[in-house]
Amino acid sequence: MAVVGSNTRRVAVPAVAAAVAASLAGAASSSSPLGSTNGGGYRDVTKLIPEATLRVRAKPGFSKAVLLEADGSTTGNRQTTSATGITRWRFVYNDQGTPNFKYRSAFLYYARGRFGRIVANRSPFVEDLNIPRVPKMTLVTAVAKLRAAGYRSGFSNVTLRHPIAGRPGPEPLYIGSGRAR
Numbered sequence: 763m764a765v766v767g768s769n770t771r772r773v774a775v776p777a778v779a780a781a782v783a784a785s786l787a788g789a790a791s792s793s794s795p796l797g798s799t800n801g802g803g804y805r806d807v808t809k810l811i812p813e814a815t816l817r818v819r820a821k822p823g824f825s826k827a828v829l830l831e832a833d834g835s836t837t838g839n840r841q842t843t844s845a846t847g848i849t850r851w852r853f854v855y856n857d858q859g860t861p862n863f864k865y866r867s868a869f870l871y872y873a874r875g876r877f878g879r880i881v882a883n884r885s886p887f888v889e890d891l892n893i894p895r896v897p898k899m900t901l902v903t904a905v906a907k908l909r910a911a912g913y914r915s916g917f918s919n920v921t922l923r924h925p926i927a928g929r930p931g932p933e934p935l936y937i938g939s940g941r942a943r
Contacts, residue, residue: 841916
């Protein structure tokens, strides 16, 4: 697992999985500096978060919802070495700040260049701190940091989260995983 955060000293690169923090700048076969654009063009998760938040907060009862995590994956769970390979997202929102509302969390899905449905949940989503602002580090930058730290394997998913466990830093982490090569 490899974890990348805004502080370059927080880079760990074990051999089995890749925990990708904030941004991926891997090399895919394309003339674009971001690699392949997957048809419709690559949109970094940091660019998707503001629109996802507006959509969730527009749903009745969710006006105070706050992002907890964003789970990204490749199409078909294939391995990728670049940020552009992450094409699907599930955004998880905390709605525990809305008193007397029966739903405590919500999921919003993004795939094929479009936002999908919002799924309201009665159960809270725990183990993460709120992510009240869009992280400064992009997924492309996180991948570049992994490469600079010597990580060369691929990954099939990535989670942007600010875990409660351990000593949380000032910024959320991108944590990715995939098969070892």
